[in-house]
Structure formats: structure tokens, C-alpha cells
Amino acid sequence: MSNTVNKLAEATESTQDSPPNLFSPLTIGKVTLRNRIGVSPMCQYASVDGFANDWHLVHLGSRAIGGAGLVIVEASGVEARGRICPDDMGIYKDEHIDMLRKIAEFMEQYGAVPGIQIAHAGRKASTKNPWKIGNRHEKQELSDAEGGWQPVAPSAVPFTPGGRVPHELTIAEIKEIQLAFQSAARRALQAGFKWLEIHGAHGYLLNSFYSPLANFRTDEYGGSFENRIRMIVETTKLVREVWPADLPLAVRLSASDWVEGGWTVDDSAKLAKILKDLGVDLIDCSSAYVRAGDHYAYGPGWQVPLAETVRKEAGIATAAVGMITDAKQADDIIRQGKADIVLLARELMRDPYWPYHAARALEADLGINAKKVLPPNYSYAI
């Protein structure tokens, strides 16, 4: 039995007497989440030169105080050119560590497991900060004159037809980016994070390698399934080398392209098995956005079936994400074994105290140790 399977077995065993619910703890390695509610990573477009600041401390700290079991810091660029826009968070230099450490410590002090997502935007990089786009018809690309840069990709094919053509990475450049992911993981550890997520979704660099909709290479990084997954597999191996075996490592996938001829959930299950054998603990099942112009059937819980399929087919813990807003909906996902944790983004923006409100709606306790670390009588006021 691999280390990961052991860890998953432990996580399941600890709650075997009664099936886990939204407020059951989740143990992976030496980390225990007080409940199964996580803050999904969300770009804040509020950094300068990649640095975290007081905005991030308050934004993320509020969600830790709000009772979430896990708070994941937004996509943090492993290279400056791997940020989506110039105001994105970065983790590409050692100087970034200090403020990240302050944030991680604060979150942990209030009982949330501090997580961070490491990312490379690939061909979707060099866009304008959405706050600064005048209207939705305005061009999103940031030109060099406006402080932009040439994005990089598996193939010289733009995300949007007619958009800026990305530089096709050479093999030597691929290896450099893989090492940048490894260095970022090392910095995340130094900053005190206890949960690391590799961003392999939403059409960003790693996703654009494994999806046949964005990778047209003819070398060992393109073509067959084995070749297209090589980038994410090699990157994960390097990250796992420096990220301790007893700390959770998650990978976010676009678990389906939802497009004929694209990446499928069965491909994701196949990849998840490979990643599990490399020591990945959990697959965060998002989907889509690898190519501009595709349309998706959004709706409540629309991506949950992906988490369920990957969990069952690959025998690995999963996170469900996407339009999860209601306490009973979230609780059912866990109770019915569709995922091991739910991640909420926009609903936790609207209501940082969603975990309290969900606990009240379900007549549950907020989770182990929550009362020990959160201010006394706090819950009555919320």
C-alpha cells in the first residue's frame, strides 16, 4: 500500500464509526483540518511585484477566523512571467516569504490549516488587472508598453484566436520552469504553510500541456497522453522531493475540458492514479477554461461529479468545487462520499462566516478545537 493510500485510509478510518460529514475532521499525514470546508484559492489582484500585504492578511485572516478548516492562498506565480496579471501574488523570490509567513501564522493561530497554491499562468499570462478594465469589451491583454510580457506555452498558439502568440518553450526552458515550481514549494514550506496545491487547471501552463486542445508539440511533451502529462508529472515529482511527505500535497486539475476531443474525466482519473503513486494526497477537481470561446453547463455543484468519479476510479481523496453555496448541499457531498472536502470561493467572499452559519443550519459543532482558538462567545454574535 503506497504512502498516500495509507494516509487516505487513516483519514477515512478516523471517522469510520459514523460516516464523515461537513464538520468531521479530515486528517492527511500530520495535518488535521477541523472541518471539511476550505477557502478555494482566489486571486486578489492586490500585490505589487508579487508581494503579499495587509490586504491579504485581512482577507485570508477573516476566512480563518470565519471557521474554515483550510484556507488556500491564491495562485502565486512561481516566476514573475507566470503571473496572470502584474498585480498577482508571487512566490518567485525569497523576499516574498516574510509576509507570507505572517499570514500563515495568523491563519494557523485561529485554527485554519494554511495552504497556498503555486502556479504558472502560461499562455494566459500578461493580462490587465480586472479591476482596471474599463468595460467588458475592452481588450484584456496587457501590451509590453503597458507593463506586459510575452507569455509562454507548450505551443505557439494563443488562448484567444487573434491574441498575442506565446513563445513555445524549449525543453531547457521547460526544465527551468519545473525547477521554479520546486523553489516555490521550498519557499512555501519556509513560510510555514502546511498544505500545498499545484495549480494544474484553468488553462494555465500545466493544464495547457496535458490538454490536447492547447498542446500541439511533436516532441516528448506532446502527442500521446503519456507525453502530454509529462510536464505535470515531472513538476509534481520535483515538488514532492522538497515538500515533506507528511504534509498534504494537492493538485488542482481541470478534470474535464467539456469539449469533444478534449481532456476527459477518465483521463483525469488515469492521471490521478499516477499522481497518487508520486505521493499526491488529494485532487482538487475543477474544470474547463483551457481555450477561449468554449461554453460550459454551469449550475449548482456542476463539477461535483468530477470529484466523485476521480475519487472512486483513482482511490484518492478529492475536493469538490464550484457553485457550492448551501450547507445541506455541502454536507450531502461529504456524507454521500462524493468528495473529502468542499472548497468554496465566491460564497466565502460574500460571507466569511459561512462555516458558522452552515454549522448553525445543520445544528453541528464548528469542528474540533474550533472553540479553543476562536474568541469566546464569538459564535453567538455572528
Ligand SMILES: Cc1cc2nc3c(=O)[nH]c(=O)nc-3n(C[C@H](O)[C@H](O)[C@H](O)COP(=O)(O)O)c2cc1C
Ligand atoms: C475572484 C476569484 C479569483 C479566483 N482565483 C483563483 C486562483 O487564484 N486559483 C484558482 O485555482 N482558482 C481561482 N478561482 C476559481 C475558484 O477557486 C473556484 O474554483 C471558482 O470560483 C468556483 O467556485 P465558486 O463557485 O465557489 O466561486 C478564482 C475565482 C474567483 C471568483
